Amino acid sequence: MTRRRLPEWFVLLLPAFIVIAAVVLIPLIFSLYSSFTPYKLTRPSTLWKWVGTFNYEKILSDAKFWSAFGRTVLFLTIVLNLELLLGLGIALMMNKVTWGQRTLRTILMFPMMFSPILVGFQFKFIFNDNIGLVNNVLQSLGSDAALPWLVDGKLAMFSIIFAEIWMSTSVFAILILAGLFAMPRDPLEAAKVDGCTAWQTFRHITLPFLMPFIYIAMTIRSLDVARAYDIVQIMTGGGPARRTELLWTLMSRTGYVDARMGLANAMGYVSIILSILFTVYFFRKLSAARGQIGMAG
Amino acid sequence: MTEVTLSNVVKYYGKHRAVHGINLAINDGEFVVLVGPSGCGKSTTLRMIAGLEDISDGEVTIAGRVVNDLPPRERNISMVFQNYALYPHMTVRENLGFSLVIAKADEAAIAKAVDEAAEILGLNELMDRKPAELSGGQRQRVAMGRAIVRHPDVFLFDEPLSNLDAKLRTQMRVEIKKLHQRVGNTIIYVTHDQVEAMTLADRIVLMQDGHIVQVGTPLELFNKPNNTFVATFIGSPPMNLVDGKVVGAETIELYGGLSVPVPAAARGLISDGQHVKFGFRADNLMPVGHSVQEEGEKADLELKVTLTEPLGTETVLFTEIAGNEVQAKMLNPRPVRPGEVLKFQLMLDKCHVFDAASAEAIRG
Numbered sequence: 001m002t003r004r005r006l007p008e009w010f011v012l013l014l015p016a017f018i019v020i021a022a023v024v025l026i027p028l029i030f031s032l033y034s035s036f037t038p039y040k041l042t043r044p045s046t047l048w049k050w051v052g053t054f055n056y057e058k059i060l061s062d063a064k065f066w067s068a069f070g071r072t073v074l075f076l077t078i079v080l081n082l083e084l085l086l087g088l089g090i091a092l093m094m095n096k097v098t099w100g101q102r103t104l105r106t107i108l109m110f111p112m113m114f115s116p117i118l119v120g121f122q123f124k125f126i127f128n129d130n131i132g133l134v135n136n137v138l139q140s141l142g143s144d145a146a147l148p149w150l151v152d153g154k155l156a157m158f159s160i161i162f163a164e165i166w167m168s169t170s171v172f173a174i175l176i177l178a179g180l181f182a183m184p185r186d187p188l189e190a191a192k193v194d195g196c197t198a199w200q201t202f203r204h205i206t207l208p209f210l211m212p213f214i215y216i217a218m219t220i221r222s223l224d225v226a227r228a229y230d231i232v233q234i235m236t237g238g239g240p241a242r243r244t245e246l247l248w249t250l251m252s253r254t255g256y257v258d259a260r261m262g263l264a265n266a267m268g269y270v271s272i273i274l275s276i277l278f279t280v281y282f283f284r285k286l287s288a289a290r291g292q293i294g295m296a297g
Numbered sequence: 298m299t300e301v302t303l304s305n306v307v308k309y310y311g312k313h314r315a316v317h318g319i320n321l322a323i324n325d326g327e328f329v330v331l332v333g334p335s336g337c338g339k340s341t342t343l344r345m346i347a348g349l350e351d352i353s354d355g356e357v358t359i360a361g362r363v364v365n366d367l368p369p370r371e372r373n374i375s376m377v378f379q380n381y382a383l384y385p386h387m388t389v390r391e392n393l394g395f396s397l398v399i400a401k402a403d404e405a406a407i408a409k410a411v412d413e414a415a416e417i418l419g420l421n422e423l424m425d426r427k428p429a430e431l432s433g434g435q436r437q438r439v440a441m442g443r444a445i446v447r448h449p450d451v452f453l454f455d456e457p458l459s460n461l462d463a464k465l466r467t468q469m470r471v472e473i474k475k476l477h478q479r480v481g482n483t484i485i486y487v488t489h490d491q492v493e494a495m496t497l498a499d500r501i502v503l504m505q506d507g508h509i510v511q512v513g514t515p516l517e518l519f520n521k522p523n524n525t526f527v528a529t530f531i532g533s534p535p536m537n538l539v540d541g542k543v544v545g546a547e548t549i550e551l552y553g554g555l556s557v558p559v560p561a562a563a564r565g566l567i568s569d570g571q572h573v574k575f576g577f578r579a580d581n582l583m584p585v586g587h588s589v590q591e592e593g594e595k596a597d598l599e600l601k602v603t604l605t606e607p608l609g610t611e612t613v614l615f616t617e618i619a620g621n622e623v624q625a626k627m628l629n630p631r632p633v634r635p636g637e638v639l640k641f642q643l644m645l646d647k648c649h650v651f652d653a654a655s656a657e658a659i660r661g
Binding site for chain 1: 382443
């Protein structure tokens with residue numbers, strides 16, 4: 001009685017295959033497939049109707065999608081640049097601290113320990129036009145205007161950007177601080193002897209050395225910010241009247257509120273391109289910067 | 298003229314006093330080596346001259362100007378660091394020219410100065426490489442090139458050769474000496490290696506525990522050490538020291554029974570019963586028939602060899618005098634077995650006597 005047995009390596013790898021298939025592969029294929037159907041959550045039978053590239057064509061000509069797309073790129077650009085500047089500044093100052101630096105470093109991480117949902121609620125309160133902290137302070141300082149922080153399109157974007165930066169600047173600060181710790185001291189002293197002022201030393205010696213660290217932070221944060229959802233959803237819900245709509249709030253509205261899952265999935269696949277582009281861009285920059293300072297590219 | 302002077306220069310780290318009021322005057326074009334064991338304050342002193350450490354007290358002048366409160370860039374010095382301290386993101390050419398770019402020199406002048414330095418140090422082939430693509434010796438040469446490009450008043454070297462292997466170190470030592478002969482600037486050079494100090498220096502400054510112990514030419518330090526520290530630090534192998542006691546005015550009785558006459562230089566300066574250390578170099582204790590024939594007072598000893606170190610032209614013999622391990626040298630060596638008893642001659646004229654309590658040399 002001989003039974004054909006599966007090869008050992010296959011048996012050993014089988015659990016991993018099953019898990020990966022269940023959590024990655026099948027959802028991926030399913031979502032890709034459904035993006036070619038008019039799948040509505042409320043009418044499951046629509047899943048079996050093939051409409052080809054209809055969803056994609058619709059998205060590409062949809063002004064709402066493109067304004068959310070553009071707003072997300074703008075949001076990314078502003079947030080990443082400001083976080084870089086603030087993070088760099090904080091790291092440089094932290095590097096000068098000689099007493100209590102460990103404690104400060106821990107405190108620096110606090111904003112990252114909060115759930116983004118809670119950060120959203122916190123800033124929703126702070127920027128509330130009626131009972132909010134900011135307007136109360138403004139009023140007690142004598143201003144009688146109640147600024148519509150979360151209602152006006154521009155102010156609302158500002159408020160969301162502010163919350164996002166408050167929460168995540170420390171990613172930059174910590175990574176850049178790690179870079180500063182790893183920095184050899186000799187070239188800095190050599191630069192002093194070579195005639196550099198403090199600014200020139202920073203510009204010509206410190207900054208090139210920090211660039212790889214900065215690009216690592218950029219890569220991490222670009223992926224993070226490109227999927228910004230929770231803070232926006234809590235603070236404005238993408239509103240009012242879509243003035244703060246980002247890709248992910250648009251997608252979740254399309255998929256879960258309007259129940260048009262096929263369309264939402266198609267949006268997802270288009271917007272992933274954005275993340276991939278940013279990642280490729282920063283990785284290129286990263287390996288170039290590493291090559292610059294003589295680390296293995 | 299670029300003299301460097303230090304007067305009563307003190308360095309505190311917190312409450313710890315690392316340098317205790319140093320006085321030193323370095324002449325224009327002089328090659329001065331600060332040497333001493335680690336922690337003696339030599340690097341700190343150099344870094345105070347460079348402006349990389351604050352001067353706690355006292356005064357440093359370069360070319361007649363008090364520089365205490367000037368940042369390094371206003372002192373017109375250049376420095377070669379132990380770890381080369383090259384800028385990792387710049388090519389050799391950019392490294393060499395960096396200080397001139399910062400000084401906003403015009404491009405032609407920079408190119409000329411860089412090419413000149415590259416020529417002197419043989420870096421022409423390497424100009425477009427990054428430091429990571431260079432060997433240790435090449436990096437060291439780039440670091441030196443970077444220093445000479447600026448035509449500074451003073452060169453400062455902080456243990457520049459200690460990261461190189463022995464062979465390269467010897468080679469670079471010669472290059473540094475050639476460099477000095479060629480450019481003629483004042484050089485202050487820090488090392489813990491007495492061989493580097495002896496071979497390079499016009500004058501050696503020997504430091505210990507933040508004090509200057511002795512300043513002098515290499516031969517002065519070698520032939521007339523101020524105390525036992527200098528005697529054992531300078532020269533290889535280190536000077537042999539044997540404890541003894543003065544008996545009468547003419548004899549030193551080494552503990553263990555052996556007696557030697559008091560060397561002429563110390564005669565009349567010692568008193569009966571004084572405890573001393575009797576010092577002599579291996580070069581002055583040689584087996585009969587394997588020594589340099591020299592005039593002068595000699596003492597004959599019969600000693601048992603315990604260990605030999607053949608070096609080719611000479612063999613270092615380890616033996617014992619009065620319970621102290623002592624090294625001797627054998628010229629035109631023949632094989633010697635451990636345990637063999639040989640007749641030695643001690644050149645009394647070249648011996649030293651140190652006071653046992655103060656460790657100071659007793660010399661006329």
